[in-house]
Amino acid sequence: MSPFRVGIRGILQRTLPFWIGDAFLLSLALYLSFELRFLEVGIPSEWQERFRFYLALSLIVKLPVFAAFRLYRMSWAHVSFPELARVFLAVSAGSSLLGTLYFLLERADVLVALPASVLVMDYALSLLFIGAFRSAKRIQMGLTQKRPTQGRRVLLVGAGNAGEQVLRAMLRNPDARYVPIGFVDDDPAKQGSSIHGVPVLGPRRRIPELARSYEIDSLVITMPSAPSRVIRDVVELGRQAGIRNIRVLPSLSELMTGRLRLSDIREVRLEDVLGRDPVEIDLRAVEGYIRGRVVLVTGAAGSIGSELCRQIAKFGPDQILALDQDESGLYVLEGEISERLPGLPLATIVGDVNSQGRIAQIFRDYAPSVVFHAAAYKHVPLMEAYPEEAVKTNVFGTLTVAEAALTHGSEKFVLISTDKAVNPTSVMGATKRVAEQIVQSLNVRAQREGRPTRYVAVRFGNVLGSRGSVFPLFQEQIKRGGPVTVTHPEMKRYFMLPAEAALLVLQAGAMGEGGEVFVLDMGEPVSILELAREMIRLSGYEPDKDIPIVFTGIRPGEKLCEELLTAEEGTEATKHEKIFIAKMSAPPREAQFFKALRALQEAAAQGDAQTIRERLQELVPTYRPKQWPSPSDLDTLSPQ
Numbered sequence: 001m002s003p004f005r006v007g008i009r010g011i012l013q014r015t016l017p018f019w020i021g022d023a024f025l026l027s028l029a030l031y032l033s034f035e036l037r038f039l040e041v042g043i044p045s046e047w048q049e050r051f052r053f054y055l056a057l058s059l060i061v062k063l064p065v066f067a068a069f070r071l072y073r074m075s076w077a078h079v080s081f082p083e084l085a086r087v088f089l090a091v092s093a094g095s096s097l098l099g100t101l102y103f104l105l106e107r108a109d110v111l112v113a114l115p116a117s118v119l120v121m122d123y124a125l126s127l128l129f130i131g132a133f134r135s136a137k138r139i140q141m142g143l144t145q146k147r148p149t150q151g152r153r154v155l156l157v158g159a160g161n162a163g164e165q166v167l168r169a170m171l172r173n174p175d176a177r178y179v180p181i182g183f184v185d186d187d188p189a190k191q192g193s194s195i196h197g198v199p200v201l202g203p204r205r206r207i208p209e210l211a212r213s214y215e216i217d218s219l220v221i222t223m224p225s226a227p228s229r230v231i232r233d234v235v236e237l238g239r240q241a242g243i244r245n246i247r248v249l250p251s252l253s254e255l256m257t258g259r260l261r262l263s264d265i266r267e268v269r270l271e272d273v274l275g276r277d278p279v280e281i282d283l284r285a286v287e288g289y290i291r292g293r294v295v296l297v298t299g300a301a302g303s304i305g306s307e308l309c310r311q312i313a314k315f316g317p318d319q320i321l322a323l324d325q326d327e328s329g330l331y332v333l334e335g336e337i338s339e340r341l342p343g344l345p346l347a348t349i350v351g352d353v354n355s356q357g358r359i360a361q362i363f364r365d366y367a368p369s370v371v372f373h374a375a376a377y378k379h380v381p382l383m384e385a386y387p388e389e390a391v392k393t394n395v396f397g398t399l400t401v402a403e404a405a406l407t408h409g410s411e412k413f414v415l416i417s418t419d420k421a422v423n424p425t426s427v428m429g430a431t432k433r434v435a436e437q438i439v440q441s442l443n444v445r446a447q448r449e450g451r452p453t454r455y456v457a458v459r460f461g462n463v464l465g466s467r468g469s470v471f472p473l474f475q476e477q478i479k480r481g482g483p484v485t486v487t488h489p490e491m492k493r494y495f496m497l498p499a500e501a502a503l504l505v506l507q508a509g510a511m512g513e514g515g516e517v518f519v520l521d522m523g524e525p526v527s528i529l530e531l532a533r534e535m536i537r538l539s540g541y542e543p544d545k546d547i548p549i550v551f552t553g554i555r556p557g558e559k560l561c562e563e564l565l566t567a568e569e570g571t572e573a574t575k576h577e578k579i580f581i582a583k584m585s586a587p588p589r590e591a592q593f594f595k596a597l598r599a600l601q602e603a604a605a606q607g608d609a610q611t612i613r614e615r616l617q618e619l620v621p622t623y624r625p626k627q628w629p630s631p632s633d634l635d636t637l638s639p640q
Contacts, residue, residue: 015072021133022066023059029125030058033118054114061101062094062126069093071134087131095123151177152245155207155216157234158223159185159193159200162249166222166265167196181214204234211241220265221248235268235538244540268538281503283315285510289370289412290315296368297322298353298401299375301329304416304505307498308372309346311506313337319345321366324375325352353397356404363408371405372505373398374416376432383428387612391604394431395438395597402442406453414509415439415457417517422459423622430616430623434600436517437619440587441594443515456512458505459582460496460520470528474535482547484532487554492525508579517582593619 034043034051043051066072069090099119106114154170156163163183170178182201185191190200201210210216219238221231231248238246248268295312299305300322306329309322320337324330330348337346347366351358353375362368376394377383383390398415405413417436420429436457443455470493477484501520508518533543541547587593596619603611617623 018072018133019063022063022071022130025129025133026058026062026126027055029129030055030118030122032125033121036121037115037118057101058098058122061098062091065094065097066090066130071130083134084131087134088127091123091127091130095119095126151179152218153214153216154178154180154218154220155201155210155214156180156183156198157185157204157207157219157221158226159183159187159190159195160223162224163222164195166220166249167198171196178218178220181216182210184210204237207234207237208241211238211243216241216243218245218247219243221246221268224249231268239537281507282510286506287315289510290317290506292316292318293369293411294319294321294366295370295372296362296366297372297374298324299373299416300324300348301326301333302374303498304501305372305374306333307502308374308505309333309337311499311502312372313341313344313346315506317344319347319366321347321349321362321368323349323351323353323362325350353401354392356400359400359404360407363404363410367408368405369411370509371401371410371413372416372509373401373413375401376416376435378418378428380420380426380428383431384426387427387609388604388607390427390431391600391612391616394428395434396601396604398435399438399597402439402455406442406446406451409451410453412509412512413439413442413453413455414505414512415455416505417457417459419459419461423624424620425624427613427616427625430620433620433623434597434616437588437593438597440515440517441590444587445590447514454512454514456508456514457517458508458520459517460501460504461493470531474532478536478539478541478547483550484536484543484547485550485552486529486532487552489529489551491528491554493528496520504579511579515587519580519582521580 031051034047038044038047069086071087071090102114102119156167163185167180167183170180180198182199183190183195184202184204184207185200186203191202193200207219219234221234223230235246246268247265249265290312295317297305297308297312297320300309301324305322305324309320312320322330322333327350330350334346334348337344349362351362353359353373375397377390402413402415415435418429418432420426421433421436422429424430424433436459439455439457442453445451446453446455474484504520508516508520512518529549532549536543536547539547543549588596596615600612600615600619603615613623613625
């Protein structure tokens, strides 16, 4: 049997009983409407004779309307308000269309006028019967559902919509081993009420008291939009109560489908308590340049590149091209996106941004309209040791992709830059500043030649949890029992969450008209020492007691604190409160700039580290490589 016939048979087996059920209920509704209308005298014989015609007309009109409103595609076991709203619209549309048809046939002398009261009662009864029919499975499950009695005794923090969804999922899935005991919520209107039989026990300040009274061993924070200060407060109250298992729902920006699932509940992470508020962006503006377009992301297996792919997927691109040398990372990314969004066209491409032939082939084959260039070497000390590799990828890899975008008529090119490009003291920072100069110079060329491509750069700090950052290093050190190594007690860094950075990059891309270097508001710099201490606490240990902290000295190329702007730059505000435009000096003269680039390329080809640094200083006058202290310089410091 052909797959087509198998598919048709499956659809009929699934939906035919519901077509029959709807037909029966609509027939019953119309019959009862006549019975109620003529309750005292009985249905006159002339109306009995016409009933079959009115009934046939009702079914011919209403059932196709129900199908058009997709009433036969909903999940009967998960009917909720949106599905019932669709039932209301479908029944209303069907009754309105039927009433209009009756009126037209009456005016044409085809039908005798139907009493208005019959039409009104038919509508009301149809709405009642069809709504109840759709809800029957859900009601039956609710009546027969047994509350879980075995597992972790959970106190849910937040009695809003997300809390209700999580509670419902826990009650439906006893195998998940959650026993919901109650809610806490600071809204006085919710306190004293109950949700699905689970009481709201009071405000969150009562967590320690309630934990003792009800033997709570787990907290689940069910507030996806909660600011970090609230999560910090809940975590601290949980610590006071001696609760070790504290879990949280991720922010909505982390959810690829935007829907909450029980499996989304995870442990509280450092980023949840870091002090970053949820990011709001102009969804319509971002969708305007993403939807229906082919989008290329270079460095797609990295922390920012992969997060860009996840966020771009939400805006309806025609196709995402994920390019990277890391085939393992691409494989993981492909599996994740295909599982969450199986219908999204995603092409994972193994390739090197330094290969002009490979990049040209990709642009010829796929013709991307939007390019996010995140491919780069970012590890500061390693690039000090291998400056020629930093130059090849960060400078000339950027040039290769950016020129291909110009040649093939891409609409927008967005460079992912870094705060280390400001007054750089490292090769990595200097190469990223040159990359910014490249996109500025090519933007001037594109405008001069009347090309459609517009180039922008987005500059921000460290991404929490990215490979090579302190976050995974500290995690591994804590897992081993310490010590946790911090380079200097005064070391500070700007941190941004991957989802936050990706969303702001998308917003900046929507705002860019060409030539801008956008600077993201990174908030306040975070002390690396305090970061280490908080990670130790989140792991259930006490810093300097259970896990020691030691200082190792600043490494080559590092600063104590990064900058987002040079003293000369300054910023201009934009319509987004977290995005600014750096007031950059005029782009370098193209002929002189590309001559200096060729000299840098020759030095990199020869592997001459000293000449590379000299050529970088010619291109970036604010680049100042320095000598760094040794660990012995920190002998007198202690982790205070």
